[in-house]
Amino acid sequence: MKSVKDDVIKTKRSYLEEFKYFGTKLKGLAEAAENYHVVLAENRKLYNEVQDLKGNIRVYCRIRPFLPGQNQSHTTIEFVGEDGELVVSNPLKQGKENRKLFKFNKVFGQATSQEEVFKDTQPLIRSVLDGYNVCIFAYGQTGSGKTYTMSGPGLLSKSDWGVNYRALHDLFHISQTRRSSIVYEVGVQMVEIYNEQVRDLLSSNGPQKRYPFSLVYCILPVPPQ
Structure with a gap:
């Protein structure tokens, strides 16, 4: 009987030591995670400050x-x-x-190359995920290469992608890497300005629809823990 009692006490003591050990480890992980998010926020802040120093326009x-x-x-x-x-x-x-x-x-x-052009705009595009407003547009006469630069000659080869497709690919990739802590809601509008008229290209009522324009949303959820 005494032997059984000693075994129970020993097992209980062992469990208490293991619980204490796991508690210490969990506390360390929680502190590391908290510090990680603090450092990540500081890095994003410094990153965007560098973009401001380079010039907003x-x-x-x-x-x-x-x-x-x-x-x-x-x-x-x-x-x-x-x-x-x-x-x-x-x-x-x-x-x-x-x-x-x-x-x-x-x-x-x-x-x-298309990739080299995108690399100079990529830092600004990434600032969007940190709450900054960014506008990138191409200006030039007909045939000067605006569509080629922004969209590319085709989508079959990734090397042909223009700024638009590369930007979306980059934004979705970063949002996926941050999905454990941040939920992003992505909205898309497509409008055309032609002959001083603005047309909604996503409207089911035809391209003649005026403001307010259609807005398509995509929510990137946080996965279950």
């Missing part, structure tokens, strides 16, 4: 290469500097009017 220039059949000797680009300088010449004008110097945040040459 940035202007890039991408030089479109010659299309098949075009005379490559008829270029107006005289000089492309590494610091964003671009010199354009006009053979129809003389003297000082013959050349003009433009200054951008960066100039992408004819051989620049």
